Amino acid sequence: MTTLGDGVGAPEAKTSLSPTWEATADLVVVGTGVAGLTAALCGRELGLSVLVVTKAAITDSNTRWAQGGVAVVDLATGDSVADHVADTLAAGGGLCEEDVVGSIVAGGPAAVARLRARGTVFDRAADGSLARTREGGHSAFRVIHAGGDATGAEVERALAAGVSRQRVPVLERHIAVDTLRTPTGCVGGLVLLDPDGTPGVVRARAVLLATGGFGQLYQATSNPEIATGDGLALALRAGAAAADLEFVQFHPTVLYTKGARGRCPLVTEAVRGEGAVLVDAAGQRVMAGVHPLGDLAPRDVVSAAITRWTAAAGVDHVYLDATGIDGFARRFPTVHAACARVGVDPAREPIPVTPAAHFACGGVATSPEGRTGVPGLYAAGEVARTGLHGANRLASNSLLEGLVVGERAAEAVAMDLAAGELAPLTRATPGDAAVxxxxxxxxxxxxxxxxxxxxxxxxxxxxxxxxxxxxxxxxxxxxxxxxxxxxxxxxxxxxxxxxxxxxxxxxxxxxxxxxxxxDDVQWQRSLRVRLDASGAPAVLAPALASGAA
CATH class of the missing domain: 1.20.58.100 (Fumarate reductase/succinate dehydrogenase flavoprotein-like, C-terminal domain)
Incomplete structure (x- = not known):
């Protein structure tokens, strides 16, 4: 078996349905978005042998498509952690866990500093400071960005380059099918399919899921084709609980084209943050009188308002009028290019937009450090429910969460390994991989x-x-x-x-x-879902305590 480094073996092509190749690592990270790559780099720096698994290429993830930026406080601007926390709680509809929100928001500045040290280049203002914009639900200009509206792509580039420099082995185009379980119920690795569908086994002391969300559950979404919820399904089958699954955020503004299905181009919320307004074909303001923040109301409010408006008018979309923004093509090059492909010039005419499935607010129930209720199984990023988002995500808190919790999850694995709480690598036969x-x-x-x-x-x-x-x-x-x-x-x-x-x-x-x-009397609580004895999802206890479930 060929060695990849740190005890990781390279797969050898075989034809049997039973596992035909094997690899080992202290930590296997599934997914290559901001949470996964951050965790992989942090784990490597902590001395763990790390293997990264992704079902596409290393740079293919939801992170790559994130346009807006990272919401992070800079005290020098007059902003505060308390204000960011308050905005997050307001957007979350009463279901955020305040201590979790405070912890993650407070960890943002240091996490961004480490991200910049890894080579991420953010846009700068004329005075040399980081340029900041404001997005829906935010009370301050605290969202930093890169490449105008290509923040996710820049973050992904820098983290992937770091993984390459650190010589962290990556299995591309491999998909996780099931977890390996020890006799005591701990997760001890994964069954995978390689690019040809050949099954193999990765044995690991810990598995960290960072597989993103499930936007492909809907016909129209801002998510890439790979966002099919594999990690969340894997966790449920391993016995973990999920929470807040009913809360799926629809981004108010994806570029509308008649009959579009699959991934639709996103029109970042920062366009509204810099003055664009939602109107109908006659120029009437869609958000007038709907919310005190108007066009910068939280995403759920704006999406619902657009849906009501289109239903009442019998139309498929509304418009985003950004003609008053100077230098639109320079500030939002990704949006401008998408508009140009369908013959729209945002400098001269309103952009046709409609809501589409964007982010899952819920996921695998975890602690703020990524621990699930199953020993050896961790989760971070969109696949996880830490308590940060509640009933609705605040714009640009997603990259923030991936950075902060990705680091903390790797640290949790190292701590649990040192404390002897993780199962030793087992040589038990996983059985037939054709689950x-x-x-x-x-x-x-x-x-x-x-x-x-x-x-x-x-x-x-x-x-x-x-x-x-x-x-x-x-x-x-x-x-x-x-x-x-x-x-x-x-x-x-x-x-x-x-x-x-x-x-x-x-x-x-x-x-x-x-x-x-x-209904705050009955429903100001999260719902947990776990698979019952027949393998069907069932709602469990009436409340979700803080931390893993």
Missing amino acids: SAPIADRGLVQRLMSRHAAIGRDAEGLSGAATRIAAARRERVLDSHRAVEDAALTLLADALLVAAAERTESRGCHVRTDFAER
Whole structure:
């Protein structure tokens, strides 16, 4: 077996369905977004042998597409951690954990300093300080950015370069199928499929999931094609709990083109932060009188307002008028290029926009350090629910969370390893790698979720969608990348529908048309979901305590 370094073996091509290759590491990181690569670099610096696994290329992740920036406080501007915390709590609709919010926000400046030390170059203002903009839900100009509207791409570039310099081995185009479990229930590694679908095993003292979200659960999304929720499904099957799955944030402004499906170009919130306004075809202001922050209201408020407006007018989209922004092409080159491809000039005409699935607010229930309720299993980034976001994400808190929790998760692994709390590498046979799972047609799942579990939901629609997906499921062997993804989407559709049906109120980005009011007496609490003995998602205890569940 060829050595990759730090005890990691390279896969050898075989043809059997049983695992035919093996690798080992102290820590295997699944995913290459900001949380995953930050954790990998931090783990390496702490002396751990680290292996990174990604089902695409190292630079393919949700992070790459993040346009807005990183929300981080600079006291010299008059901003404060307390104000950032207050903005996050207001956006989160009463479900954020205040101590978690305070901890992550306070950790932002140091995490950004370390990111800059790794080579990330942020845009600067005329006086040489970091340029800052304001986005929806923020009370201050605290969002730093790179390349105008290409912050995620710059962060991804710098972190990937760091992984290369540190000689951290990376298995590209490998997908995680299932966890390896010890007799005591600890996670001790993963079963993977290589690019050809050949199964193999990675044995590890700890597994860190940083696989992003599940935007592909919907027909139109800002997420790349790889955002199919594999890590969350993997965690559920390993016995971990998930929380806040019913809260799926729809970004108010993706570029509208008739009949568009899949990943739609994002029109960053920073465009509104610099003066653009939402209007209809007649020039009427969409957000007038809706919220004190107007066009800079939190995302759930703006998305719901656009949805109501289009429904009342019988149209598919509204417009974002950015004609008053000087130098639009220079400030927002990514948005300008996307508009140009569909024949729109933002300097001369409003941009057609509509909401689309953007970020999951919930995920694997973890502590602020990424620990789950399953020993040996950790999670960070969009796949995790730390308590930061609550019922709705505040703009540009996502990259912040990935940086801070990615570092803390690697530190948690090192601490747990030193304390003897992680299982030793086991030589137990993992069994047949051709794990099977129920799979429904992806197109059917996406249509049903978009129709019945998007911005507006009701009991009849949620129940009907669940029934139709159940009837369409067929047990399939997970012997291909596509099968693993489709199984994950099927499981997450079931889990989201269960949680959304349980929460009989409207809060944040969970909007029930049959329960239109927020109910703090009964529902100011998070819902946990775990798989029952039959493998079906079920809502558990009535409250989620702080930390892992």
